[in-house]
Amino acid sequence: MDTTLRIEQALEAAVARAEVPGAPAKLAAALRYAVFPGGARIRPRLCLAVAGACGDDDPALADAAATAIELLHCASLVHDDLPCFDNAETRRGKLSVHRAFDEPLAVLAGDALIVMAFEGLAREGALSPHRLSGLLLTISRSVGMPFGIVAGQGWESEPDAVLERYQRAKTGSLFVAATVAGATAAGVDPGPWRILGECLGEAYQVADDIRDVAADPEELGKPRGQDAALGRPSVVAELGLAGAVARLEGLVGEAVESIPPCPGAAALRELVLLQVKRLVPKQLARSAA
Amino acid sequence: MDTTLRIEQALEAAVARAEVPGAPAKLAAALRYAVFPGGARIRPRLCLAVAGACGDDDPALADAAATAIELLHCASLVHDDLPCFDNAETRRGKLSVHRAFDEPLAVLAGDALIVMAFEGLAREGALSPHRLSGLLLTISRSVGMPFGIVAGQGWESEPDAVLERYQRAKTGSLFVAATVAGATAAGVDPGPWRILGECLGEAYQVADDIRDVAADPEELGKPRGQDAALGRPSVVAELGLAGAVARLEGLVGEAVESIPPCPGAAALRELVLLQVKRLVPKQLARSAA
Numbered sequence: 001m002d003t004t005l006r007i008e009q010a011l012e013a014a015v016a017r018a019e020v021p022g023a024p025a026k027l028a029a030a031l032r033y034a035v036f037p038g039g040a041r042i043r044p045r046l047c048l049a050v051a052g053a054c055g056d057d058d059p060a061l062a063d064a065a066a067t068a069i070e071l072l073h074c075a076s077l078v079h080d081d082l083p084c085f086d087n088a089e090t091r092r093g094k095l096s097v098h099r100a101f102d103e104p105l106a107v108l109a110g111d112a113l114i115v116m117a118f119e120g121l122a123r124e125g126a127l128s129p130h131r132l133s134g135l136l137l138t139i140s141r142s143v144g145m146p147f148g149i150v151a152g153q154g155w156e157s158e159p160d161a162v163l164e165r166y167q168r169a170k171t172g173s174l175f176v177a178a179t180v181a182g183a184t185a186a187g188v189d190p191g192p193w194r195i196l197g198e199c200l201g202e203a204y205q206v207a208d209d210i211r212d213v214a215a216d217p218e219e220l221g222k223p224r225g226q227d228a229a230l231g232r233p234s235v236v237a238e239l240g241l242a243g244a245v246a247r248l249e250g251l252v253g254e255a256v257e258s259i260p261p262c263p264g265a266a267a268l269r270e271l272v273l274l275q276v277k278r279l280v281p282k283q284l285a286r287s288a289a
Numbered sequence: 290m291d292t293t294l295r296i297e298q299a300l301e302a303a304v305a306r307a308e309v310p311g312a313p314a315k316l317a318a319a320l321r322y323a324v325f326p327g328g329a330r331i332r333p334r335l336c337l338a339v340a341g342a343c344g345d346d347d348p349a350l351a352d353a354a355a356t357a358i359e360l361l362h363c364a365s366l367v368h369d370d371l372p373c374f375d376n377a378e379t380r381r382g383k384l385s386v387h388r389a390f391d392e393p394l395a396v397l398a399g400d401a402l403i404v405m406a407f408e409g410l411a412r413e414g415a416l417s418p419h420r421l422s423g424l425l426l427t428i429s430r431s432v433g434m435p436f437g438i439v440a441g442q443g444w445e446s447e448p449d450a451v452l453e454r455y456q457r458a459k460t461g462s463l464f465v466a467a468t469v470a471g472a473t474a475a476g477v478d479p480g481p482w483r484i485l486g487e488c489l490g491e492a493y494q495v496a497d498d499i500r501d502v503a504a505d506p507e508e509l510g511k512p513r514g515q516d517a518a519l520g521r522p523s524v525v526a527e528l529g530l531a532g533a534v535a536r537l538e539g540l541v542g543e544a545v546e547s548i549p550p551c552p553g554a555a556a557l558r559e560l561v562l563l564q565v566k567r568l569v570p571k572q573l574a575r576s577a578a
Contacts, residue, residue: 017434017435018435020435022435022436022454023434023435023440023443024435024440024443024447024450025447026443026446027434027439027443028434028435031434075400079396079400082396084392084396085393085396102373102446103373104374105446107368107371107373107374107396108368108439108442108443108446110400111364111368111399111400111403111439112433112439112440112443114400114403114404115432115433115434115437116433116434118407119425119426119429119430121425122421122426122429123422123426125422126423126426129418129419129421129422130418132414132421132422133411133414133415133418133421134415136407136408136410136411136414136421136425137408137411137412137415140405140407140408143404144405144408145306145307145312145316145401145404145405146306146307146308146309146311146312146313146317147311147312150316150397150400150401151312151313151316151401153393153397154312154315154316154394154397154401156393157313157315157391157393157394157397158313158315161313165311
């Protein structure tokens with residue numbers, strides 16, 4: 001099955017579970033709004049790509065892992081956009097969840113998406129109990145305290161945030177979860193797959209910082225210049241635009257080199273390069289890809 | 290080991306995992322503040338009581354279940370207190386988390402507590418993989434959409450909320466999780482333990498509604514009259530105070546009757562009656578207990 005279709009179907013099935021008679025309808029609608037239409041779905045794509053490269057002998061479990069990771073990503077976007085954080089009006093080219101619904105429903109939608117991610121893993125993991133605990137640990141650590149997404153967002157409340165630590169927690173952790181969970185879901189030792197996630201996570205963050213200053217607002221789907229406006233740490237602020245592009249090139253090279261020997265290595269390398277190309281503003285694409 | 294000590298130690302171990310070098314310190318402090326000192330810890334107490342009545346052959350797993358349930362309860366309190374919901378100044382006799390820290394840290398603390406609950410289950414469940422999936426499903430369903438705590442809170446955004454459905458999701462679900470998870474953690478068929486959770490959850494909600502109009506504010510640890518002030522559905526509004534007390538008595542009787550035959554049944558019955566007595570304002574205690 002086409003990967004895009006596979007991801008969207010798995011997400012659809014997860015979201016539909018909340019849309020049953022007896023459920024609060026507005027919250028169910030806010031959940032759907034937060035998940036569809038998606039962005040590039042880069043994290044679940046990465047998870048399934050690694051599972052595929054590792055043999056994908058339990059596709060339903062890989063789907064559950066990819067879905068959990070994307071739902072947790074969506075949850076973090078909904079909460080990050082709240083008035084007390086970024087106060088973002090728009091996201092993915094439409095109103096943010098708290099603007100389209102309201103603040104209570106945005107808080108609850110984020111909470112529900114977090115729970116839904118773990119519930120889906122539990123459901124599929126019932127048939128693969130010996131892989132479930134590892135998957136859960138990998139994914140929960142990547143979003144919680146002390147080193148996951150929530151911790152990364154928590155660094156914005158600290159006076160002396162270290163850029164690298166902040167970005168590793170806020171963005172890198174879920175990329176690491178994607179590669180490690182992809183291998184774990186396929187029953188393969190996930191250790192060697194960690195570096196790929198680390199490099200791609202950092203590359204993605206650098207690309208995000210670059211887009212924040214250099215992309216068309218329309219291409220970006222949200223206002224430009226948010227990092228500077230909010231005084232947030234940024235690689236561009238630290239290294240300049242050219243330095244940030246060079247850093248991105250180095251990380252992508254390192255990522256591609258790190259792919260462990262496996263039947264799907266060549267295809268995975270191609271996919272990684274293709275995905276990275278999409279992340280960079282068109283006018284910078286030639287130098288970065 | 291004394292149950293209170295057992296619960297506090299398990300919660301302490303969970304919270305301490307977030308307090309490591311390299312973690313954002315304020316968020317770690319907000320987590321601790323949200324969990325300690327606790328309230329009556331009635332849900333983890335119920336979970337361990339049922340596990341004990343069922344033989345408690347895997348105490349570490351029962352601890353993880355009880356801890357997860359209490360952390361999820363704490364998370365719901367932190368988010369419920371936010372300005373966009375109850376805007377509560379105080380909780381458990383001290384400032385609410387968003388007042389003692391700030392709103393971003395309160396949102397993140399709630400998120401982190403949710404994740405921490407599932408991570409702890411994953412960690413202990415690694416040694417009992419065949420009980421892990423059932424525990425996770427029970428607990429995640431009790432907090433998520435469509436019928437868990439988050440759904441219950443979501444009913445506050447609906448124009449035509451049904452009181453019973455609202456309260457069953459918002460409060461009852463976690464009591465059901467406590468009894469079902471207690472049995473599951475001990476390797477016992479959890480089906481017959483469901484009614485106990487349902488009755489106690491409803492009893493607790495009725496007691497809460499009674500306390501909201503009849504308790505000392507000091508005994509309550511939060512402002513009185515919140516339900517009426519916020520136009521929230523309440524059993525007292527529906528049945529009057531005497532009707533609510535009668536309803537509470539009926540539910541407690543049903544709960545005690547429902548306890549399945551097991552070696553610890555008598556002790557559990559006593560514990561249930563003792564806990565209920567604590568929930569009722571002193572001046573009403575004689576009639577309700």
